Amino acid sequence: MGVARRWWRRLTSMRTALLLLFLLALAAVPGSFLPQRGLNADQVAAYYKAHPAIAPLLNRLSLFDVFAAPWFAAIYLLLFVSLVGCIVPRTRLHLRALRSRPPKPPRYLTRLTVHAAGTLPGEPADVVAAAATALRRRRFRVDVHVEDGGAALSAEKGYLRETGNLVFHVALIVLLVAIALGGLLGYKGSVLVVEGNGFSNTLIDYDQFSPGRMFSPSKMAPFTVNLRSFAATYLASGEPSTFKAIIDHRPSPTSPYTTSPLTVNAPLTIDGAQVYLIGHGYAPVVTVRGPDGRIAFQGPVPFLPQDTAFTSLGVIKVPDISPGRDGRARQLGFSGFFTPTTGLGPNGFTSVFPAPRNPQLTLLAWVGDLGLDAGTAQSVYTLDPSGMTKLSTFTIRPGQTVVLPHGAGTITFTGLRQWVSFQVTYDPGKYLALIAAVAMVVGLVLSLRIRRRRVWVRGRADGSGGTVVEMGGLARTDADGFEDEFMSLASLVGIKEEV
Amino acid sequence: MIPVNLAMSHLSNTLFFVAVVLYSLATLAFAIDLVAGRVSAEVTPADIAVPAMAGAGRLDADNVVAGEQVARGDDDRRAGIAQRAGMIGIGLTLAGYLAHFGSIASRGLAVHRPPWGNMYEFSSVVAFVCVTGFLLLLVRKRMRWLGVFVLIPVVAYMGIAGEELYVSAGPLVPALQSYWIWIHVAAAIIASGTFLFGAVAATLYLLRERYDRITDRGGRPGGLTAIADRLPTARTLDRTTFGIIAFGFPVWTMAIITGAIWAEHAWGRYWGWDPKETWSFITWVLYAGYLHARTTAGWKGRRAAVLSLVAFSALTVDYYVVNLVVSGLHSYGGLPH
Numbered sequence: 001m002g003v004a005r006r007w008w009r010r011l012t013s014m015r016t017a018l019l020l021l022f023l024l025a026l027a028a029v030p031g032s033f034l035p036q037r038g039l040n041a042d043q044v045a046a047y048y049k050a051h052p053a054i055a056p057l058l059n060r061l062s063l064f065d066v067f068a069a070p071w072f073a074a075i076y077l078l079l080f081v082s083l084v085g086c087i088v089p090r091t092r093l094h095l096r097a098l099r100s101r102p103p104k105p106p107r108y109l110t111r112l113t114v115h116a117a118g119t120l121p122g123e124p125a126d127v128v129a130a131a132a133t134a135l136r137r138r139r140f141r142v143d144v145h146v147e148d149g150g151a152a153l154s155a156e157k158g159y160l161r162e163t164g165n166l167v168f169h170v171a172l173i174v175l176l177v178a179i180a181l182g183g184l185l186g187y188k189g190s191v192l193v194v195e196g197n198g199f200s201n202t203l204i205d206y207d208q209f210s211p212g213r214m215f216s217p218s219k220m221a222p223f224t225v226n227l228r229s230f231a232a233t234y235l236a237s238g239e240p241s242t243f244k245a246i247i248d249h250r251p252s253p254t255s256p257y258t259t260s261p262l263t264v265n266a267p268l269t270i271d272g273a274q275v276y277l278i279g280h281g282y283a284p285v286v287t288v289r290g291p292d293g294r295i296a297f298q299g300p301v302p303f304l305p306q307d308t309a310f311t312s313l314g315v316i317k318v319p320d321i322s323p324g325r326d327g328r329a330r331q332l333g334f335s336g337f338f339t340p341t342t343g344l345g346p347n348g349f350t351s352v353f354p355a356p357r358n359p360q361l362t363l364l365a366w367v368g369d370l371g372l373d374a375g376t377a378q379s380v381y382t383l384d385p386s387g388m389t390k391l392s393t394f395t396i397r398p399g400q401t402v403v404l405p406h407g408a409g410t411i412t413f414t415g416l417r418q419w420v421s422f423q424v425t426y427d428p429g430k431y432l433a434l435i436a437a438v439a440m441v442v443g444l445v446l447s448l449r450i451r452r453r454r455v456w457v458r459g460r461a462d463g464s465g466g467t468v469v470e471m472g473g474l475a476r477t478d479a480d481g482f483e484d485e486f487m488s489l490a491s492l493v494g495i496k497e498e499v
Numbered sequence: 500m501i502p503v504n505l506a507m508s509h510l511s512n513t514l515f516f517v518a519v520v521l522y523s524l525a526t527l528a529f530a531i532d533l534v535a536g537r538v539s540a541e542v543t544p545a546d547i548a549v550p551a552m553a554g555a556g557r558l559d560a561d562n563v564v565a566g567e568q569v570a571r572g573d574d575d576r577r578a579g580i581a582q583r584a585g586m587i588g589i590g591l592t593l594a595g596y597l598a599h600f601g602s603i604a605s606r607g608l609a610v611h612r613p614p615w616g617n618m619y620e621f622s623s624v625v626a627f628v629c630v631t632g633f634l635l636l637l638v639r640k641r642m643r644w645l646g647v648f649v650l651i652p653v654v655a656y657m658g659i660a661g662e663e664l665y666v667s668a669g670p671l672v673p674a675l676q677s678y679w680i681w682i683h684v685a686a687a688i689i690a691s692g693t694f695l696f697g698a699v700a701a702t703l704y705l706l707r708e709r710y711d712r713i714t715d716r717g718g719r720p721g722g723l724t725a726i727a728d729r730l731p732t733a734r735t736l737d738r739t740t741f742g743i744i745a746f747g748f749p750v751w752t753m754a755i756i757t758g759a760i761w762a763e764h765a766w767g768r769y770w771g772w773d774p775k776e777t778w779s780f781i782t783w784v785l786y787a788g789y790l791h792a793r794t795t796a797g798w799k800g801r802r803a804a805v806l807s808l809v810a811f812s813a814l815t816v817d818y819y820v821v822n823l824v825v826s827g828l829h830s831y832g833g834l835p836h
Contacts, residue, residue, distance in 0.1 A: 021787060028777050029781065038772065067772045188767070266764070480738050
């Protein structure tokens with residue numbers, strides 16, 4: 001039992017708290033320098049390619065997912081326990097201090113480092129009562145005592161300091177709870193939508209979806225969002241100036257649509273979930289005809305931007321072409337890039353401005369088997385060339401049609417649309433976290449600014465109708481500047497001289 | 500889009516340069532003040548009665564009496580030079596401060612937005628906050644000895660900003676066009692400037708503490724440590740450091756919280772462990788550690804001061820390294836990649 005108590009006392013000591021704080025800070029460092037899966041899974045994959053030897057080892061140590069790692073959790077959970085174990089007894093002590101009265105005046109007030117004395121007219125009881133009023137106006141808690149030959153008072157203030165300290169630490173715990181709640185019960189989804197299309201808040205519609213552990217899909221608000229249009233304006237330097245999306249949305253399948261704008265920094269709230277505009281890009285609209293001249297594919301294809309001028313990479317897959325009479329697959333695939341304002345760079349065509357001033361697609365055509373029936377999932381943005389043969393490379397501008405060699409078909413660049421990526425988040429702990437954070441700041445300011453002070457005043461009859469007054473003070477914290485404070489209190493009581 | 504006011508922009512650049520020159524000259528003046536003056540200008544009459552330790556010139560002064568030079572049999576002329584150099588230093592600092600303010604204000608007028616939208620502007624305002632802190636302590640507590648030590652990093656900060664981080668005046672990228680820039684970025688600037696000032700005070704404390712340790716042993720401190728006899732006591736320096744950091748810490752907490760609120764509006768989540776967020780968190784935890792250390796036995800004094808400097812290094816990483824080297828959602832340095 002003694003061992004347990006010793007370990008508990010060690011865990012809840014300030015020194016352990018210091019050590020754990022330092023460890024927490026240190027543990028967060030690799031999370032900022034190594035790519036993290038939660039932030040950018042592509043960067044993690046790139047890291048694997050660049051450092052094939054150590055990447056698996058780092059992965060084992062959860063260094064690509066530091067903030068969800070068990071050892072990171074261990075540190076903040078220990079801190080949590082240490083914190084709770086320290087706060088509970090301190091709160092009890094503070095409550096007791098709040099209920100108790102200021103300590104009685106010591107016998108020799110003039111022995112205190114900070115003291116003053118003088119003579120005032122009037123009876124001791126009146127003088128001390130007047131002093132009590134003056135100190136109470138200065139927010140002291142005052143007790144008046146009757147003594148032999150006179151009266152005395154004890155005054156104390158600064159209780160808010162410890163209250164602030166406790167509020168801060170309790171709020172910190174509440175914040176952690178709020179973050180945990182949000183993480184467990186909430187969800188985050190992202191989806192790419194081309195102008196003219198939309199999505200509904202269901203699992204199947206999202207490109208990426210990360211739910212909390214205790215989340216259930218039935219809790220998802222059944223709203224629908226359609227992207228009517230998107231416009232971006234740019235400065236002459238190519239830097240973005242404004243982004244604005246116009247969306248139609250309805251909170252449930254039976255409600256009417258409302259039209260609203262959506263911009264960066266101004267999300268839309270629908271039923272507790274929030275819809276954000278995260279990114280945008282171009283989706284060239286193409287029509288692809290097969291060898292028989294029938295339309296095999298028609299529609300916009302999102303291309304993903306690679307630089308600030310929106311040189312975008314993409315892939316067009318056309319699986320709806322039946323095999324030839326000899327049984328060979330004749331599906332078409334196009335991989336390449338789109339440039340909204342085409343210019344010539346050192347490595348060929350590149351975009352020099354993000355707005356579509358002279359758009360162009362540069363494509364490599366493939367024919368063969370796209371591999372979509374193989375059973376394994378494929379990214380819509382990458383082409384698997386293993387079952388295909390190269391046909392030709394060409395550029396194509398809006399309105400143009402390119403005839404592919406060997407009668408494989410034709411492709412027409414019919415128009416240009418834009419796409420927007422939306423992020424939908426639902427975090428039920430969000431408001432509690434905010435309240436806790438505000439409480440933390442308030443508690444913090446109180447705990448650092450409020451000074452604890454004790455002041456005593458004693459009055460004794462001097463035999464000729466007046467009172468000999470002695471006053472002493474003690475600074476429990478922040479002794480710096482207490483003398484001036486005390487002097488002003490003394491003059492308030494009426495004492496002009498200093499002993 | 501209102502075009503950039505080029506005349507204002509030129510004025511801003513000129514005033515920036517003028518401020519740096521004035522601050523540099525002030526540094527020189529304060530350095531002369533420090534070297535020429537034999538002892539610190541803050542001494543209480545009671546201490547004169549205390550026998551001074553042989554050769555060390557160390558005094559136990561806790562309180563501050565303005566302008567009082569203790570004549571310990573030394574050159575009154577030297578004391579006069581020091582006094583004059585100090586006054587010149589103050590004058591130059593004030594002039595530089597006005598020019599600095601003018602530079603920031605005219606930059607804001609040139610771009611029709613708060614003048615802290617990229618690293619160049621941010622650095623300038625952080626340096627401004629630091630000098631403000633110095634001027635406040637100069638007026639309220641007559642801490643003239645801080646002059647040379649504060650202005651050296653301020654000039655360095657502004658020099659780096661002017662040389663390496665400069666971008667011409669222009670509007671903000673859309674993601675930054677929000678009223679939060681007044682609140683979140685302003686809080687971050689005030690806290691950073693305060694912490695910079697705090698780091699100067701902590702360094703001076705460590706210098707003085709080292710000086711005291713060497714002289715206690717009876718040795719003679721050499722080199723940089725020798726100037727510590729012109730600084731106030733270690734206790735004063737420790738309290739000054741604490742006072743500064745105790746002011747900056749709640750402001751930094753506010754900066755993180757308002758950053759989280761802004762992130763929630765813009766990016767859909769209030770915390771995502773983006774490198775900037777992570778390093779702000781690390782800085783916060785380390786400064787929290789400093790505040791705890793000051794009340795923990797065995798950690799008061801030197802260890803706490805060192806911890807505050809570690810925390811300041813984290814802040815420096817948060818500012819320079821994260822903005823320029825690591826790329827995340829928060830890369831608004833303004834510099835072309």
